[in-house]
Amino acid sequence: MSETYDCRQAFAEELLALARRDARIVAVCNDSVGSSNLGGFREEFPDRLINVGIAEQDMVGVGAGLANGGFIPFVCAAAPFLTGRALEQIKADVAYSQAPVILCGMSPGMAYGELGPTHHSIEDLSWLRAIANLPVVVPADPIQTRAAVRWAAGHTGPAYLRIGRFKVPVTTPAHAPFEPGRAIRLTDGDDAAVIAAGTMVSRALSAAEHLRKEGVHARVIDMPFIDPLDEGAVLEAARTTRGIVTAEEGTVSGGLGAAVASTVVQHCPVRMRILGVPHVFAPTGSPGFLLEHFGLTAEGIVRAVRELLAA
Amino acid sequence: MLKPDPVAIEAWRARRAALLAANAADQEMLLRQSSTELRRTVIRMVERAGMGHLGGDLSVIDILATLFGAVLRLDPNDAHWPERDRFILSKGHSAAALYATLAACGYFAPAQLETFMAPLSALNGHPNRTKVPGVETNTGPLGHGLPVAVGCALAARMQGSARRTFVVLGDGELQEGSNWEAAMAAGHYELANLTAIVDRNRLQQGASTEETNRLDPLSDKWRSFGWEVREVDGHDHVDLLHAFRHLPRRGKPLTVIAHTVKGKGVSFMENRVEWHHKVPTAPQVIAALEELQETGS
Numbered sequence: 320m321s322e323t324y325d326c327r328q329a330f331a332e333e334l335l336a337l338a339r340r341d342a343r344i345v346a347v348c349n350d351s352v353g354s355s356n357l358g359g360f361r362e363e364f365p366d367r368l369i370n371v372g373i374a375e376q377d378m379v380g381v382g383a384g385l386a387n388g389g390f391i392p393f394v395c396a397a398a399p400f401l402t403g404r405a406l407e408q409i410k411a412d413v414a415y416s417q418a419p420v421i422l423c424g425m426s427p428g429m430a431y432g433e434l435g436p437t438h439h440s441i442e443d444l445s446w447l448r449a450i451a452n453l454p455v456v457v458p459a460d461p462i463q464t465r466a467a468v469r470w471a472a473g474h475t476g477p478a479y480l481r482i483g484r485f486k487v488p489v490t491t492p493a494h495a496p497f498e499p500g501r502a503i504r505l506t507d508g509d510d511a512a513v514i515a516a517g518t519m520v521s522r523a524l525s526a527a528e529h530l531r532k533e534g535v536h537a538r539v540i541d542m543p544f545i546d547p548l549d550e551g552a553v554l555e556a557a558r559t560t561r562g563i564v565t566a567e568e569g570t571v572s573g574g575l576g577a578a579v580a581s582t583v584v585q586h587c588p589v590r591m592r593i594l595g596v597p598h599v600f601a602p603t604g605s606p607g608f609l610l611e612h613f614g615l616t617a618e619g620i621v622r623a624v625r626e627l628l629a630a
Numbered sequence: 631m632l633k634p635d636p637v638a639i640e641a642w643r644a645r646r647a648a649l650l651a652a653n654a655a656d657q658e659m660l661l662r663q664s665s666t667e668l669r670r671t672v673i674r675m676v677e678r679a680g681m682g683h684l685g686g687d688l689s690v691i692d693i694l695a696t697l698f699g700a701v702l703r704l705d706p707n708d709a710h711w712p713e714r715d716r717f718i719l720s721k722g723h724s725a726a727a728l729y730a731t732l733a734a735c736g737y738f739a740p741a742q743l744e745t746f747m748a749p750l751s752a753l754n755g756h757p758n759r760t761k762v763p764g765v766e767t768n769t770g771p772l773g774h775g776l777p778v779a780v781g782c783a784l785a786a787r788m789q790g791s792a793r794r795t796f797v798v799l800g801d802g803e804l805q806e807g808s809n810w811e812a813a814m815a816a817g818h819y820e821l822a823n824l825t826a827i828v829d830r831n832r833l834q835q836g837a838s839t840e841e842t843n844r845l846d847p848l849s850d851k852w853r854s855f856g857w858e859v860r861e862v863d864g865h866d867h868v869d870l871l872h873a874f875r876h877l878p879r880r881g882k883p884l885t886v887i888a889h890t891v892k893g894k895g896v897s898f899m900e901n902r903v904e905w906h907h908k909v910p911t912a913p914q915v916i917a918a919l920e921e922l923q924e925t926g927s
Contacts, residue, residue: 345788369784374811374817377777381815384781387766388789389712392781400667407771408808416768418760 323486327425330460330482331356333468334393338364344472345369345385347394355395357423375400378607379408379420383531386418391472397431398424398440398481406446413477414453421471422479428518429601429609430484430569436600445573447479448546454478454499455546457567457575459491463543466497474499485518485568485606490541498525502549508536511624512556516542516575519566519594519615526620537624545575551617553582562590562627566620568610590624590630632752632762639706639736643809649700654868657700661867664734665695669922671730671743672907677915679747681755685905687727689831689890690719690798694731696870697796706736709763715793716782718766720775721800721829722756723907729753729762737764773806775799776826780812783824783883796874800825805843810855817856820832820881825874826857828885829864831892835906852885864888883904897924 321474338344338360345367346360352370361368369385371378375396382394394401401424402409413420424443431438447455448475456471460462464482471478495503496581505520506527520541527537538560540552563583565576576593583589596613610616614623649660668691676682691790698704702715719728726746733740738752745751752761756770767778779797786793799809816824828848832839839845849859858878862869871887878884893899896918910918 352923366788371811371815376773376808377780377811377815380774380777380808382786383767384778384783384795385785387716387778387782388785390785390788408774408777411768411771411774418767563915602718 321488323488325486326458326464327356329464330423330468331359333465335359335363337468337472338367340558341391343389343391343474345390345392347378347382347385347392349373349396349400351376351396351425352398355423356565357395372388375404376408379405379422379460380412382420383408383412383416383418386420391419391421392612393421393423394424395425397438398443399438401445401448402440402443402479409447409453410450414450417476419475420477420479424479424481426484427481428483428485429606432604432606432609435603439601441569441596441601443481444545444567444569444575447571448578452476453546454544455481456544457481457516458483458543459517459541460487460491462489462491463497467543470497481517481627487518488521490520490524499544500547501544502551502552503541503543504552505539505541506537508538509560510536511627512538512540512560513566513620513624514540514542514553514556514563514575514579515566516545516600518568522615523566523620524618525617526624529617529621530624535623535624535628537593542575545578548578548582550582553579554586557583564592564594564620564623564627566594566615568615569595570598572598572630590627592627594619594623631760632742634707634763635736637736637741638733638740641720642706642735646699657871661695661699664699665692665867666895666922668695668727668730668734670919672726673748673896673910673915673918675726675730675743676909677746680909681747681907682726682909683723683907684910685833685892685899685907686721686724686800686829686831688894688896688899689892690721690724690829691727692865692867692894693798693827693829693870693888694727696867697874698731698735700871700915701874703793704735706764709737713791716766716779716783716888718769718775718779718795718797719757720769720797721772721803722769725753725755725757728757729766732762732764735764738762743870750855772800772803773808776809776812779824779826780816780821781820781920783816783821784819786823787821789912794823794825796825796827796828800834801828801830801832801845801848802839802842804828804845813852813857814856816883820856821877821883822881824883826883826885828887829890830887831890832905833892833901833906837903856882857886858882859887861887864890889926897921
């Protein structure tokens, strides 16, 4: 787990590879060619890159219109503005219209830490999880990012892909499945389960390693689909371990932790700890500082598991 | 998804053939007949549902009758024919007018109109793409139609297709900023295959547009965004026909500002703000239908 990768790079490479094979693939962005890593796409397919300028509502509507004509648009923009500024367009033009638009939220979570809460994308998972007919995908590493791009282009409806800027190691085992509603079990263990998504997956693995040295066996579950959630994996964890810790780079109000909790509480109540940003606007600081600040680290996860088992 | 109605399709085809073969005066008469029939239909729909937006239905009907009667290239048997012209009703609260028009083309059986806004009906209070053939995108919240239309027009151009995109906007709706984002993009991309029609009835839900958040000088606004602009009488079918058939030059999208009267055709509804979503009483329905009968053809 030493080498780390920027998932935006994997995203851009996979999108370009797909575009070479399938003329229906187009990119739409909001003056974000650079931050969405679309420079290579523009160079090779200048006519298939629509840059509408700083106009997110128009951007998502244009994506829906392109989908109406048979294209598969990847609509790319910084996650806070794509999801917040155009939330109603995402609901009405894309999800409710069942337009096969792939919404790509770049640099989510704390990636723009120093720029302040206007630029932190911590609400996107809660907002989009509440919308029907819109899979919400949080790839954990470059392998899953590539798989997510391929899956999104091939399925028949819309999706939200959360493409991280944080550098992460490869955590996905070879031949791991990538399907809606399917989690990936990364380690075995029946003392506690740690369910994580995105940047938190590698931290959960480190936490499990620490815990093992203490004789605590934690099951790490990578949950790339926040919606549809793998309820089977969640309930199995609830039934066969002593409790669940969730970890996500976002607010605790309505994201992964809330989804897991609502599944558990209806079918098999167990102790839980939900790690994330605790319903506050985060302060300013580097991304690393902010993750430390909110305990979104391997140490934070270890602490949460210990508390859970001691309770 | 509702199913096409062969009988209604045949009738629509026959009307269209007669219309295209007719001289200008007869075209005007035939289109006016269609509009009157649609007006009578929407009044009955709103009465039955006990809800609706009659004022805006009546102001937009001549535009819809002209587009679907004589302009749009479409196939009601195959709502998703790839080369169809695209039509988007951005002012989605005028759904009754659109449904009545689509039924008259045979996209679905006219009897379905009786279910307008009934429980589990496909005919929601606002148009839905997955339930109603002929609807291209879901509308209802305002300011959504033009951006999607820009995407449709871009798609046609990228595919080298001659198909056109038409979008009807309410004038009050232009207070939504998303329209101006899209207007700017359409001008920038020089989308000559895009026509935006403004149903300029000068009233919105609560008051006149000019009292609320004024739109004038409206033509200048569109022109400054790189559009060609035509102003027409939105109840004159010949004017409308000429405007819709006109293809702008020099790579400019076209705005047709259609000056209309909210509640058009029913004297006690015309230009009265409360008829935005008021439901007529039984005697008012009888009076309205009689008035339309007298002035109709």
